[in-house]
Amino acid sequence: MNGPGDILPASAARFGDKAALVTSDRTLSYTELDAVSDRVAAGLVAQGVRPGQVVSIYDQNRWEWVAAYHGALKAGAVVNPVNVMLTVDELAYVLGNCNSAVIFTNPEHAAVVSELARELPDLHTVVTFGEQITGTVSFTQLTDVGATVPHLMADPGSPSTIGYTSGTTGHPKGAVQSHRAVLLNCALTATMHGRRAEDVVVTALPMPHVYGNVVINGTFMTGGTVVLLERFAPAAALRLISDHRATLFEGVSAMYAMMLAEPGLDGFDLSSLTRCTVGGQTIALSTIERWQERTAAPLIELWGMTELSGLGTTHAIYAPPLPGSTGVCLPGLQVRIADLTDASRDAPPGMAGELMVRGPLVMLGYYNDPIATAEAIEPDGWLHTGDIATMNDTGHVFVVDRRKDMIITGGYNVYPAEIERVLAAHPEVAMVAAGPVPDAVKGELACAYVVPVAGAHPTEEQLIEFASKHLAAYKRPRLVRFVDELPKTSTGKIMRRELIKQLAE
Numbered sequence: 001m002n003g004p005g006d007i008l009p010a011s012a013a014r015f016g017d018k019a020a021l022v023t024s025d026r027t028l029s030y031t032e033l034d035a036v037s038d039r040v041a042a043g044l045v046a047q048g049v050r051p052g053q054v055v056s057i058y059d060q061n062r063w064e065w066v067a068a069y070h071g072a073l074k075a076g077a078v079v080n081p082v083n084v085m086l087t088v089d090e091l092a093y094v095l096g097n098c099n100s101a102v103i104f105t106n107p108e109h110a111a112v113v114s115e116l117a118r119e120l121p122d123l124h125t126v127v128t129f130g131e132q133i134t135g136t137v138s139f140t141q142l143t144d145v146g147a148t149v150p151h152l153m154a155d156p157g158s159p160s161t162i163g164y165t166s167g168t169t170g171h172p173k174g175a176v177q178s179h180r181a182v183l184l185n186c187a188l189t190a191t192m193h194g195r196r197a198e199d200v201v202v203t204a205l206p207m208p209h210v211y212g213n214v215v216i217n218g219t220f221m222t223g224g225t226v227v228l229l230e231r232f233a234p235a236a237a238l239r240l241i242s243d244h245r246a247t248l249f250e251g252v253s254a255m256y257a258m259m260l261a262e263p264g265l266d267g268f269d270l271s272s273l274t275r276c277t278v279g280g281q282t283i284a285l286s287t288i289e290r291w292q293e294r295t296a297a298p299l300i301e302l303w304g305m306t307e308l309s310g311l312g313t314t315h316a317i318y319a320p321p322l323p324g325s326t327g328v329c330l331p332g333l334q335v336r337i338a339d340l341t342d343a344s345r346d347a348p349p350g351m352a353g354e355l356m357v358r359g360p361l362v363m364l365g366y367y368n369d370p371i372a373t374a375e376a377i378e379p380d381g382w383l384h385t386g387d388i389a390t391m392n393d394t395g396h397v398f399v400v401d402r403r404k405d406m407i408i409t410g411g412y413n414v415y416p417a418e419i420e421r422v423l424a425a426h427p428e429v430a431m432v433a434a435g436p437v438p439d440a441v442k443g444e445l446a447c448a449y450v451v452p453v454a455g456a457h458p459t460e461e462q463l464i465e466f467a468s469k470h471l472a473a474y475k476r477p478r479l480v481r482f483v484d485e486l487p488k489t490s491t492g493k494i495m496r497r498e499l500i501k502q503l504a505e
Contacts, residue, residue, distance in 0.1 A: 003154040003179025005073030008034040015223040040071020043142035051076030056103040058082040076152040081208035156180035174367035177309040185310035188330045190218035194317035197223035202246040204232035214310035234258040238268040245272040252280035261430040273297035282417040284424035325396040333359040355389040407436040428456035435499035448477040
């Protein structure tokens with residue numbers, strides 16, 4: 001195999017009529033999923049798509065999304081998975097920046113996308129999942145072609161995917177991922193987590209996100225079955241784990257906190273789980289302990305980023321567990337902890353610094369942005385991740401927090417994740433996130449935003465006192481605000497930068 005476009009043909013040959021993908025409205029075998037993605041490829045070629053052109057996919061999780069992804073790769077196109085939470089302006093920027101030729105979307109977004117297409121000279125075809133909308137091609141029409149096209153074997157080093165970062169400052173940047181990087185990440189992650197054909201994986205991770213992509217395609221590589229939720233809801237996820245006798249659930253920390261807080265948790269049979277994974281953000285040790293106690297399945301921590309096509313570090317399933325660590329680097333990847341003031345030097349042993357990575361998983365660069373690429377990747381190949389971490393003598397990485405999320409109060413560096421880990425252990429706290437609020441004296445103060453457990457009524461004083469037993473004085477939250485929910489990205493990660501807006505409202 002040269003790239004992710006080769007995964008389905010290889011697995012269809014091995015696993016045939018075995019269930020590959022289960023959604024709320026359809027179950028497809030490996031043979032069926034491979035065949036429908038072939039028809040997508042033929043339809044795209046009939047629409048004039050040429051190798052190397054960009055095909056965007058803008059929708060929630062659904063079986064057609066998966067078929068469109070693999071069909072575009074089979075046609076030799078470069079896939080642009082688009083976060084469905086983007087605003088119209090952000091979507092317009094992404095489609096124009098990557099010179100998208102075709103976009104898949106749903107009827108709800110079709111009118112807006114069609115309007116954008118009139119303003120973007122490269123975007124010539126809008127394909128709608130579901131019903132046809134005037135001015136678009138329906139997915140059924142696209143795939144109702146008699147012709148077939150030869151499956152193009154990709155150059156492993158050529159672009160496979162352009163995945164855009166969140167764009168929290170300025171415009172989003174398109175990380176160009178090679179076929180080799182995407183394929184290796186799926187394969188190496190599957191190996192580290194011990195995936196096998198008997199696995200049934202329940203996930204609500206969004207397909208546009210690299211974590212979601214690796215979960216699904218890593219499972220396809222090994223012949224397992226993916227049970228895919230359109231979007232995460234705790235009761236629905238628990239029900240699917242129970243009904244399908246799932247062996248894995250894969251998600252982000254907020255998903256586990258929400259499932260543990262689900263009132264009907266005790267009514268679900270989770271005994272089939274053999275391991276679970278968690279990434280995207282740091283997770284409280286107390287959450288790990290509670291989930292493992294409830295399921296008797298190890299919760300495997302991991303770390304990754306768009307610029308790596310997925311994971312960078314994780315634990316091997318049979319290695320001794322080390323809670324709090326995101327594991328060791330994937331085979332073939334190098335990691336180091338750089339000094340925060342000089343990236344060319346390593347941080348002293350045991351000291352926090354910036355996590356940097358180098359190897360075949362690193363992106364080719366940011367699309368049409370040589371300046372941002374040069375800022376992110378050093379001349380010797382080391383990629384700046386923007387994450388603060390430490391590393392022990394066995395090579396295990398401990399991610400402290402995002403460098404840009406750091407709170408500076410009275411000259412001291414405070415990492416929100418430390419506050420979150422402590423308060424998450426309080427029995428009356430369901431979810432928590434921390435962020436800065438301006439202060440005339442200290443510059444910034446740490447504020448904790450807390451979703452209480454159903455029926456509980458903790459006070460600000462109680463939680464600050466609880467934190468004081470576990471955190472140095474300068475690290476303690478000075479304010480606590482109680483909220484009904486926390487703002488989240490499409491993957492379920494907490495958007496800390498939105499917290500201050502909540503305080504202002």
